[in-house]
Amino acid sequence: MRVSVVLEQRFIHTADGATYDNGHATYAHWERYLNTFEEVQVVGRSQLVTAVPPGYRRVDGTGVSVLHVPYYQGPVGLLRRLPGVLRTLRRGLEPQDAVIVRLSGLLGHLAAGVRKAQGRPFAAEVVNDPYMAYGPDGTRHPLRPLFRVILTRLTQMQCREADAVQYVTREALQRRYPPRRGGASFGVSDVYLPPEAFSAGPRHYSQPAQLAVLVGSLEQPHKAVDVAIEALAQLRRAGQNVRLRVVGDGPLRPALEAQAEQAGVAQDVEFVGQRSTPQAVRADLDAAELLLMPSRTEGLPRALLEAQARALPAIGSSVGGIPELIPDEYLVPAGDAAALARVWGALAADPEALSRASARNLNLAHEYADDVLDRGREAFRQVVRAQTAVREN
Template sequence: MNVVVTLEHRFDSTPDGKVWTQTTFTHSFWQCYLEVFDHVRVVARVREVPSIPDDWKQANGQGVSFIAVPYYVGSWEYLLRSPQVKSTTRIAVGAKDAVILRIGSQIASCIQSLLHQSGHPYAVEVVSDPYDVFAPGAMTHPLRPFFRWLFTNRQKQQCTQAMAAAYVTKQALQQRYPCANYSFGVSDVELSSDALQIQPRPLCQSKSTWILIFVGTLAQLYKAPDVLINAVAICVQQGIDLKLTIVGEGKHRTELEAQAVGLGLKDRVCFRGQLAAGDTVRAELDQADVFVLPSHQEGLPRAMVEAMARALPCIGSTVGGIPELLAAEDMVQPGDANGLAQKIREVVTNPERMAKMSARNLQKAKEYKSELLYEQRIAFYRYVREQTELWLKQQ
């Protein structure tokens, strides 16, 4: 049996038919699916390009193919291309396919409405929370309140009607988007052995300049890099010597760069752009002293887990799955630049606290080792296959 999986991730395709990714969802990601299914068909946005950088990784290959949804970024581009998107998704699912929709996702919503009409069963992997994605401060779109209502209720309906649900959190997403059928929480973050540091970071008493690092998309502001830049400015005004590395790319980069310049932080904030996953990002994490992710919304943030695996002290906000990762004293309310500045100051001026955070985070990250999550994922995929086969027999 084949399985169709929807993704919101964006890919590039070269003339030789290969599909590429700079960060996640490489070909190896799908091996767990292929333990249960004969073939994986990925439905996602794919852009045709003449070539790709040398450090990109192939996403398709043996057992994995793509249905290319017309490429768009943001709600306005989606509206312009929605007829083509809907036309493509209409033929994505075969009569005998199993279906797993990663939500929230506009592509998933297009397919789910067709499945619901035909009674074709589907499962969901709940990876984000639209209620927080469209929260005040997370974005400035004029239709933000309407989108928040629409997409939150749509995701609740999708989970209610799903035959099974896998959540990336242990309880946060389950509470808002319950599934009455088979469900469980298992992170989609899987750490290989080389991603984990061997020891926590040593106690450091002598540093004068502290390097903060943020890793996340700049396509929207729901990970709050703007709030972090404001917090850094407050700390610098109070005499704390900080530098900030921002890893990520997107349409808001130009305004964030202007924000840093306007606050007198031109020489303190370094925009590294989008970096290839793996060693390149780890090298940036290893050079930093504190990882900061003051998001307005999260599922379970992959970037934070990867930072914890490098034994980095981490500061986050009290949203989504972050409270499942960090101690309460290492979090702040979303959107509070003053509170974030105070938390940063508390951490970097207390070497003993940083050493304890490092040790705790490294230990916590070990819960996300690939081999510990493997069997849970396999059980979920087997259930999806068995229930789809049962439905087919009844037709």
């Protein structure tokens, strides 16, 4: 049986069809699906390129193929290419396939609709919360309120229609997007933490922490880098010796650099851009003494768990699945720079608290180790296969 996984990833491909990604959706990720299925078809947007940039790795390989959906950016871009996108999905999602759609991605929603029109089953993986992503503190698109209503309702409806649902959180996303009564439901993070992702032991702090790190895309304001810069400025004005490193890139970077300049902390904020390998990100985490995750919206953030696996103390906002990973004393309201500065300043100045947080975070991260989570992921995939076979008969 073939499984088709529909996701919102942006791939690139060369003229020979070889497909590449600079994130987690590479061959090593999809190869694990071959423990359950004979073939894997990855379905996502892909852009033709003449040369592969450094750091990109192959997506396709033995047993794994890619269905290239016409490339688009954002809801308006999708509308312009909608006929071609739908033709590709109808052609590529064969009735006998097992199909898993990742929500709330626009392509996943469309694929779920195609399966419903085919009278065929699908399963869902819920990886983010459109209600928060399109809330007042989320994207700045002028149609944000409309997208919030439509995508929230679609996600709720399609979770009820899916034969099985896997959530990246243990509780948070399940509350807003419950499965149908009696339906199969799994709470398994999509983080990838192989043995080499873990530090050998917790950190022992003997002096205050100076360097904080924030890891996230600068495509949208979801990661709240602006809030972190404002909090940094407050701490510097109060005389506290703290600095911030931002790992990630995107169109918001120039405005954030200008904000740091205007706040008088440009020399204290380092924008290092997008890292091309997990090893490079781990080097940034190892060099830092504290992680900030002041996001305006999240599912269960991989970057947070990756930092905790490096025994890094962390502060985060009380949204999505972050409270499942960080205790209340290190949670702040989303968008509240003053609260972030207060908690950041207190933790950074307390070596004993930093050492305790390091040990706690490393212990918790081991609960999300790849060999642990793979048991839940495999159980989900087995249910998807079995229910597709039942519908086929």
